Amino acid sequence: MKARVYVTIKPSVLDPQGQTICSALNGLGHKEIVSVRQGKYFEIAIADDASRESAVKDLEEIARDVLSNPVIEDYRVEIVD
């Protein structure tokens, strides 16, 4: 089974890295870019003998406790197959 976890900075939290990328793109001539926010992305492979329910439960826990900081970040878990 494969899963994807997306971790993004909450909309209310400043993202200086994204702002820098945005300014750089504008400076390179891409004037149509209004904002950029950078996040993290994880591709996770899960053993095939794990049940889907336990995998979903585990991934939620992993995304919340290990991969993200819930104070400033949001996460989204997606099971691929």
Add this chain to the structure above:
Amino acid sequence: MKARVYVTIKPSVLDPQGQTICSALNGLGHKEIVSVRQGKYFEIAIADDASRESAVKDLEEIARDVLSNPVIEDYRVEIVD
């Protein structure tokens, strides 16, 4: 218009950061996790007066030239709305 760009390390390239996360998860008791690969994720807002075609063309260029290193990374561009 909004777009998302995903940048992942090519399958043939080692990802020590992902391997470390995988070992840490196994150590924390998540034994069913087989592998983890970390990537980058960008949420990009584009000015509403830009045409869809020019936005797609520009985003391809941005993803290839600025956001990723095509030698070791793959990218995927997704237009959201």
